[in-house]
Amino acid sequence: MQAEFSLGELAVRFGLTLRGEPSLMVRSVATLSHANAGSLSFLANSRYRKQLESTRATAVLVSADDANHCPVAALIDPNPYLAYARIASLMYPEFRPAPGIHPSAVIGGGARIAPSASIGPLAVIEDDAQIGERVWVGPGCVVQKGVQVGADSALLSRVNLYPGVILGQRCILHAGVVVGADGFGFAPNDGTWVKVPQVGSVRVGDDVEIGANTTIDRGAIDDTVVENGVKLDNQIQVGHNVTIGAHTAIAACTGISGSTVIGQRCMIGGMVGFAGHLTIADDVVVTGCSLVSASIDKPGSYSSGMPTVETRLWRRMVAHLRRLAKKER
Amino acid sequence: MQAEFSLGELAVRFGLTLRGEPSLMVRSVATLSHANAGSLSFLANSRYRKQLESTRATAVLVSADDANHCPVAALIDPNPYLAYARIASLMYPEFRPAPGIHPSAVIGGGARIAPSASIGPLAVIEDDAQIGERVWVGPGCVVQKGVQVGADSALLSRVNLYPGVILGQRCILHAGVVVGADGFGFAPNDGTWVKVPQVGSVRVGDDVEIGANTTIDRGAIDDTVVENGVKLDNQIQVGHNVTIGAHTAIAACTGISGSTVIGQRCMIGGMVGFAGHLTIADDVVVTGCSLVSASIDKPGSYSSGMPTVETRLWRRMVAHLRRLAKKER
Amino acid sequence: MQAEFSLGELAVRFGLTLRGEPSLMVRSVATLSHANAGSLSFLANSRYRKQLESTRATAVLVSADDANHCPVAALIDPNPYLAYARIASLMYPEFRPAPGIHPSAVIGGGARIAPSASIGPLAVIEDDAQIGERVWVGPGCVVQKGVQVGADSALLSRVNLYPGVILGQRCILHAGVVVGADGFGFAPNDGTWVKVPQVGSVRVGDDVEIGANTTIDRGAIDDTVVENGVKLDNQIQVGHNVTIGAHTAIAACTGISGSTVIGQRCMIGGMVGFAGHLTIADDVVVTGCSLVSASIDKPGSYSSGMPTVETRLWRRMVAHLRRLAKKER
Numbered sequence: 001m002q003a004e005f006s007l008g009e010l011a012v013r014f015g016l017t018l019r020g021e022p023s024l025m026v027r028s029v030a031t032l033s034h035a036n037a038g039s040l041s042f043l044a045n046s047r048y049r050k051q052l053e054s055t056r057a058t059a060v061l062v063s064a065d066d067a068n069h070c071p072v073a074a075l076i077d078p079n080p081y082l083a084y085a086r087i088a089s090l091m092y093p094e095f096r097p098a099p100g101i102h103p104s105a106v107i108g109g110g111a112r113i114a115p116s117a118s119i120g121p122l123a124v125i126e127d128d129a130q131i132g133e134r135v136w137v138g139p140g141c142v143v144q145k146g147v148q149v150g151a152d153s154a155l156l157s158r159v160n161l162y163p164g165v166i167l168g169q170r171c172i173l174h175a176g177v178v179v180g181a182d183g184f185g186f187a188p189n190d191g192t193w194v195k196v197p198q199v200g201s202v203r204v205g206d207d208v209e210i211g212a213n214t215t216i217d218r219g220a221i222d223d224t225v226v227e228n229g230v231k232l233d234n235q236i237q238v239g240h241n242v243t244i245g246a247h248t249a250i251a252a253c254t255g256i257s258g259s260t261v262i263g264q265r266c267m268i269g270g271m272v273g274f275a276g277h278l279t280i281a282d283d284v285v286v287t288g289c290s291l292v293s294a295s296i297d298k299p300g301s302y303s304s305g306m307p308t309v310e311t312r313l314w315r316r317m318v319a320h321l322r323r324l325a326k327k328e329r
Numbered sequence: 330m331q332a333e334f335s336l337g338e339l340a341v342r343f344g345l346t347l348r349g350e351p352s353l354m355v356r357s358v359a360t361l362s363h364a365n366a367g368s369l370s371f372l373a374n375s376r377y378r379k380q381l382e383s384t385r386a387t388a389v390l391v392s393a394d395d396a397n398h399c400p401v402a403a404l405i406d407p408n409p410y411l412a413y414a415r416i417a418s419l420m421y422p423e424f425r426p427a428p429g430i431h432p433s434a435v436i437g438g439g440a441r442i443a444p445s446a447s448i449g450p451l452a453v454i455e456d457d458a459q460i461g462e463r464v465w466v467g468p469g470c471v472v473q474k475g476v477q478v479g480a481d482s483a484l485l486s487r488v489n490l491y492p493g494v495i496l497g498q499r500c501i502l503h504a505g506v507v508v509g510a511d512g513f514g515f516a517p518n519d520g521t522w523v524k525v526p527q528v529g530s531v532r533v534g535d536d537v538e539i540g541a542n543t544t545i546d547r548g549a550i551d552d553t554v555v556e557n558g559v560k561l562d563n564q565i566q567v568g569h570n571v572t573i574g575a576h577t578a579i580a581a582c583t584g585i586s587g588s589t590v591i592g593q594r595c596m597i598g599g600m601v602g603f604a605g606h607l608t609i610a611d612d613v614v615v616t617g618c619s620l621v622s623a624s625i626d627k628p629g630s631y632s633s634g635m636p637t638v639e640t641r642l643w644r645r646m647v648a649h650l651r652r653l654a655k656k657e658r
Numbered sequence: 659m660q661a662e663f664s665l666g667e668l669a670v671r672f673g674l675t676l677r678g679e680p681s682l683m684v685r686s687v688a689t690l691s692h693a694n695a696g697s698l699s700f701l702a703n704s705r706y707r708k709q710l711e712s713t714r715a716t717a718v719l720v721s722a723d724d725a726n727h728c729p730v731a732a733l734i735d736p737n738p739y740l741a742y743a744r745i746a747s748l749m750y751p752e753f754r755p756a757p758g759i760h761p762s763a764v765i766g767g768g769a770r771i772a773p774s775a776s777i778g779p780l781a782v783i784e785d786d787a788q789i790g791e792r793v794w795v796g797p798g799c800v801v802q803k804g805v806q807v808g809a810d811s812a813l814l815s816r817v818n819l820y821p822g823v824i825l826g827q828r829c830i831l832h833a834g835v836v837v838g839a840d841g842f843g844f845a846p847n848d849g850t851w852v853k854v855p856q857v858g859s860v861r862v863g864d865d866v867e868i869g870a871n872t873t874i875d876r877g878a879i880d881d882t883v884v885e886n887g888v889k890l891d892n893q894i895q896v897g898h899n900v901t902i903g904a905h906t907a908i909a910a911c912t913g914i915s916g917s918t919v920i921g922q923r924c925m926i927g928g929m930v931g932f933a934g935h936l937t938i939a940d941d942v943v944v945t946g947c948s949l950v951s952a953s954i955d956k957p958g959s960y961s962s963g964m965p966t967v968e969t970r971l972w973r974r975m976v977a978h979l980r981r982l983a984k985k986e987r
Contacts (some may be wrong), residue, residue, distance in 0.1 A: 001576040029528060031550050085516040085525040087711070092526045095492075105434050105778040106762050106797075119455050121435040123468075124779050124797040128716050137472045139435075139453040140780075142797045142833070156510070157471045158798075160815055160833040160870075163753075172524075175471070176509040176542070181690040181814070181870040184891040184909060187743040192905050195570075195830075196743040197750045199687060207655050209524065212489075212510040212544040213564075213834070214911075215870040215892045220918045221689050228762050229521050233513040235507045235584075235871075237893050237910040237928075247521050251513060252566040253584040253602070255893075255911040255928050265520050269532055270566075271602040273911070273929040273947040274965070288586070289602040289620040291929075291947040291963040301969040305602070305620040306504050307976060312629035317983040318636060324838065325646040327639075362878050387726075388806040394675075405888055408801070414845040414854040421855045424821075433764050451798075468764075468782040468800045469816075485839070486800045501853075503839040504800070504818040538853065541818075541873040542893075543841040558850050563844040563873045564895050564913070576850050577666060580842060581895040582913040582931070585752050594849050599913050600822040600931040617915070618931040618949040634949040640959040647965060650910070 003027070005091065007059050007073055010040075013090075014083055016061075017021060020073025026058050029088050029239075038261075040091075043070075044081035061087070091149060096136055096154070103136075108145070120157070126189035132169070150206065162218060168206035168228065179204065183217040183258060184241025205229070210238065213254065220258075231272070245282065332356070334420065342419075343412055345390075349402025355387050356591050358417050369420075372399075374409035390416070412600055425483075429593055434466075437474070447607075449486070461498070476576075479535065491547060497535035497557065505542035506534065512553075513544040513589060514568025525549060527569060534558070538583065540565065549587075562599070574611060661685070663749065665717050666700075666732055671748075672741055674719075679730025682718050687746050692727070698749075701728075705773065753793055754812070763795075766803070778815070790827070793827035801836075808864065820876060826864035826886065833891060834871035837862065841875040841882075841898025854878060856898060863887070869894065878916075893929070903940065927963075 003011035008022025030039035030046070038042035041053055052060065053068050055296035061080040076085040085095040101119040103209065113119060117131045118148060120139040125131065129147045134185035138157035148163045150169035155161070159173045162180025174177070200219020202321035204226045210216070211234035218240060219226060225233075235250035238244070242256050245264035254268055257276035262268070266280060269288030274280075279295045286292060289305030298301060309317070359368035361377070364386030371390035372381055381389065381398050388402035390409040402528035406412040430436065430448040437456035442448060446460045448466040451500025454460065455599060458476045467486035476490045479498035484490070488502045491509025502508070509531045515522035521637075533555045539545070540563035547553060547569060554572040563624020567573065570584050574593035583597055586605035591597070595609060598617030603609075608624045615621060618634030625631060638646070666680025688697035690706070693715030700719035701710055708801045709729050717731035719738040735741040747938035759765065759777040766785035771777060775789045775949045778797040783789065787801045795801060796817040806820045808827035813819070817831045820838025824894045831837070844851035858877020869892035870872070876882060876898060883901040885889075891910035896902070900914050903922035912926055915934035921925070924938060925944030932938075944950060947963030954960060967975070969986065 029550055034551060071790075079516070079518075082516040082518050082523060085514075085523045088526045088528065092528050094526075104433075104762075106760070109760055121622040122451055122780055122798075125648065126797075139455075140451075140469060140489075140798060140816075144815070156486060156491075157473070158469075158816060160798075161888075162814075162833070173512075175491070176505060176544070176834060176871065178833040178870040178892075178961055179576055181892065182830075182867075182891070184869060186889055186907065187737070187740040188738075189740050193889050193907060194364070194740060194743045195747065196739075197746040197752075199746065199750050209511075211513060212507040212546075213505065213542055213871050213893075215834070217870075217892065220686055222692060228376075231513070231522050232545065233566075234507075235542075235564065235893065236508065239910065249515065249522060251586070252568065253582070253911070255910070261686040270586055271600075271929075275946060285386040285969075286966065287969060288604060288622070289965045292947070293963065293965040296966075302966040303969040304964040304966040305622065306633040306635060306964060307622040308615065308619045308625075308631040308633040309980065311614075311616060313980075313983055314632040317979050321646050321650070321979070322638065322642075324649055325642055340874070358879055407846070408847075409938040410854075411845040411847050411852060414843075414852045417855045417857065418853065421857050423855075431764070433762075451780055467797060469780075469818075485820075486802075487659060487798075487816060501840075504836040505834060505873070531892075538840075540842060541836040541875075542834065542871050558842055560842070560851050562895075563839065563875065564871075564893065578844065580664040580782040580915070581897065582911070599915055600758075600929075617933060617951070634951065635964060636951040637944065637948045637954075637962040640943075640945060643961040649968065650975050650979070651971075653972055653978055656899060 003091065004089075007075065011075060014075075014077070014086055016083060017064075017076040019067060019070075020059060022247055024058055024073055027091075028085070029091065030057060032057065032060070040075075040087065042080045042084040044084070044170070060116060094154075096134070099134075114151075125161075138175075144164070162202075164201040165204070166201065167204045167219070168208065170207050171204060172209045174210065174214075174234070176213040177210050178215045179210070180218045181215060183220050185220050185240065185258075200224065200241065204247070208232070214238075217258075227264070241277065251288065332420065334416075336404065339416055343406070343415055344405075345412060346393075347402070348396060348405060349388060353387055353402055356420075358413070358420065359386060361386065361389070370406075371409045371413040372412070378491040389506075393572075423483075425463070428463075443480075455492075465487070467504075491529040491531075494547070495530065495532045496538065497533055499587060500533060501534050501538045503539060503543075503563070506539050507544045508539075509547045510544060512571065513624065514549050514551050529553065529570065531555070537561070543567075546571075546587075554600040568605065580617065607655070661749065663745075665733060668745055669733060672733075672735070672744055675722075675734040676731070677728075677734060678717060682716055682731055685749075687749065690715065690718070695798060695833075696747065698733075700738045700742040702742070706758065706898060714840060744875070752812075754792070759794075772809075784821075791987060796833075820860075822859040823862070823876070824859065825862045826866065828865045829862060830867045832868065832870040832872075832892070836873045837868075838876045841878050843878050858882065858899065860884070863904070866890070872896075874900075875916075879890050886924070897934065909946065 004027040020163040020256040026040040032051040033154035041057040069076045097118045102121040107121045110128040113131040114133040117135040136154040140158040145163040146286040153171040182198040186193035202224045205228035214236040216238040227246040229247040231249040237255040239258035241259045243261045248266040250268040251270035253271040256274040260278040263282035283299035285301040287303040333356040355369040361380040361384040370386040396403045399462040426447040431450040433582035434452045439457040442460040443462040448462040462481035464510040465483040469487040474492040482500040487501035494509040510525040514525035531553045534557035543565040545567040550616040553618035558576040562580040570588040572590045577595040579597040582600040585603040589607045591609045612628035614630040616632040664684040669676040684698040690709040690713040695953040698948040699715040725732045755776045760779040763781045768786040771789040772791040775793040781799045786806045794812040796815035803821040812831040823838040843854035860882045863886035872894040874896040885904040887905040889907040895913040897916035899917040901919045906924040908926040909928035914932040918936045921940035941957035943959040945961040
């Protein structure tokens with residue numbers, strides 16, 4: 001159960017302006033429409049201001065502009081969503097199990113596990129792996145030879161780190177994540193393929209979050225690199241020797257082909273495909289379902305996903321395109 | 330080994346019209362072209378009627394129209410594919426292991442496991458989870474704190490249910506499924522990201538099937554919801570606070586961004602991308618590889634996937650489009 | 659630690675022409691730009707010839723044409739990348755653990771495990787599975803009833819083979835791979851779905867590599883087939899009754915719908931979507947992010963992925979297309 005907090009205490013702790021009774025208590029978060037007594041809610045976008053009117057929340061995090069429309073206590077901040085993130089983190093602290101190694105875990109020779117770390121049931125820690133302070137290795141994880149996991153990181157469950165992978169501090173890896181599988185490298189040989197050994201590794205920085213079933217391949221020779229603060233959603237594929245710049249966020253199902261370098265603070269939509277060997281500038285936005293087939297050297301927003309129309313109309317668009325292209329031969 | 334059935338028995342049990350000898354026995358199903366003595370086959374689409382001519386099946390499920398073209402015994406039904414599904418389910422009953430808890434499974438304190446349930450080797454059932462009657466938790470599954478699994482559901486293997494997830498009755502979850510990982514929620518803060526705790530859960534209805542390596546995120550505040558009878562193929566991504574309406578079927582590799590609400594009885598093709606915060610009406614069909622970037626308020630068929638042409642021709646189409654768009658500035 | 663080799667020895671063993679001192683030793687591979695003393699590098703594409711000039715490698719694998727530009731020892735071959743693959747395989751031999759069954763593995767009755775095989779910690783081998791000579795079943799793998807794994811194959815970790823799957827020799831399956839889950843088959847019944855039992859299996863040939871979290875469904879009636887020498891990257895989805903012809907290579911995130919037959923020696927880009935029931939000729943190339951919605955009967959290169967442009971421009975292209983299509987009604 002989460003603790004209770006008074007509005008006065010929250011205002012002081014997070015530097016918010018309070019308009020209302022400081023002794024009012026909140027003990028859960030809620031959306032404006034589902035809130036009830038004891039709930040703290042937020043309005044991040046003035047577009048939804050109408051929802052304020054009927055909210056039953058005890059208090060709402062709002063911007064100064066929206067505060068006048070708030071029928072209940074208001075906690076005012078220029079960035080209500082950020083304030084919400086911080087307060088919710090206080091009210092719902094991340095679960096961390098007690099330190100110790102579950103008796104069903106299998107620990108290899110030479111593995112160094114910090115005494116404050118927690119190794120869950122049926123986890124495997126192979127030889128010479130290093131597990132930092134307060135790390136949580138959840139049930140069914142496989143941490144292979146020589147892997148290093150930085151302090152305060154969490155491998156939530158069934159995460160797989162291949163040999164030699166290096167993970168920073170305060171990372172969160174969700175279920176089914178695979179880091180360090182072989183990159184897709186084969187040399188053609190008379191209609192067959194000869195495997196090219198993938199002898200690089202993967203280096204993941206600090207404060208990186210990686211979503212469920214995402215895969216990050218090891219480098220062919222040099223390493224694949226995920227810099228500090230990168231946030232990856234579920235089912236993303238990161239090819240060998242890719243670099244993802246610090247604080248870039250990538251939505252689900254995106255695929256990045258080998259050796260592409262993505263800049264810092266980029267925001268990449270879902271199901272975007274990147275060709276290989278590209279360079280993408282810092283501060284680039286790519287909207288969902290786009291194909292990035294050439295390097296991008298300027299910040300800005302880029303797109304190519306075609307939006308759906310009625311199938312009947314779409315058939316005509318496709319036929320039309322084909323006709324035009326043929327005409328121009 | 331599956332049992333043997335006489336055509337007479339099948340006709341009676343499933344209300345089919347038999348044209349042929351009731352004492353003929355079938356003991357396996359087969360495609361028309363690979364059938365042989367003892368096989369039951371079906372013709373679901375008159376377009377393939379020609380395959381009837383040469384079939385060596387003992388009997389074929391057909392519509393009345395196709396029956397006249399059937400050279401062997403015919404079991405006649407207006408919906409031969411549905412009849413096939415039911416007979417095949419009789420002939421090939423789903424495997425369920427004997428009740429009991431494998432000695433290698435790890436069971437947390439306070440977990441309630443029905444005596445008729447089966448917990449496979451190396452499964453983890455955490456504290457306070459509730460496992461219903463006749464549930465099968467396969468090898469390597471991780472069922473976390475407080476999860477509820479309804480009667481007769483099967484987690485086939487290496488399935489991961491995060492804390493608090495609620496699963497209905499008669500669900501089938503395939504290997505690698507992850508339900509309840511954190512949604513992708515971060516508040517921007519001066520070029521970095523602050524994690525927004527994902528405090529909602531996931532509620533999955535009855536009779537839901539979820540394909541291998543599909544991921545369904547927990548809600549940010551309210552729950553993510555998958556209603557009764559939904560069928561999800563492999564490698565689908567369902568973002569936080571999505572609702573998928575009853576009896577909707579979604580093909581593989583589709584991604585649904587956060588807070589999108591999909592109606593009932595929709596049929597969504599493979600590799601479709603849905604933007605977030607959309608509302609999709611009931612009975613909508615979306616063809617494969619489409620991008621749904623706006624709400625759809627009427628039933629019907631929608632598309633946007635561009636079909637392949639020769640690369641040479643495609644280059645011209647792309648160049649043409651660019652020229653036109655620039656001209657119109 | 660990898661061994662050391664003299665250039666003379668490498669030249670003899672791999673039939674290369676050596677221009678330089680045969681007694682020079684190399685003990686690692688490196689890219690041209692990161693190489694240093696003791697490194698062997700390669701130049702596979704003359705386009706990057708400029709990188710030769712400043713390399714600090716001890717020796718470089720090059721074509722005869724590029725050899726003149728090589729400032730250090732040159733090992734000359736018409737196909738330097740292939741030669742590299744072979745030498746790197748010699749210098750970095752695949753790790754294989756010692757034979758034996760880890761005490762934490764769970765082995766079912768009637769399973770036959772070759773004495774030279776290695777079964778890792780917390781693996782599950784179910785009843786009647788057959789594990790060939792020198793096979794490596796890594797940590798957390800689940801090999802279900804009656805599965806056959808051919809000699810020298812490796813299931814690296816957390817791989818899942820459903821009942822009855824047949825895997826050839828010298829295959830490599832990466833973490834999270836699922837082979838043999840049910841295909842997506844449901845018969846419509848008055849707005850609901852009835853499951854069609856998936857009674858086929860999956861047959862995977864020899865020398866097949868399957869990337870992390872890739873899924874290959876079992877056949878509905880007949881088997882799904884992956885022929886010899888096929889290379890599949892990560893997060894690929896292969897539907898029921900698909901056939902993938904020998905030596906075809908498929909990049910990450912591609913999805914292949916049910917019953918599609920892909921020819922031999924095809925090269926399929928990443929995130930390509932194949933509709934179902936298609937036939938694709940041998941030697942077809944499909945570029946990334948294409949939608950293949952019709953059969954392809956001739957070798958050649960095919961495309962449909964739209965490349966990104968600035969979002970502003972893209973909006974105009976989309977609007978333009980819609981206008982044109984409406985005009986033509």
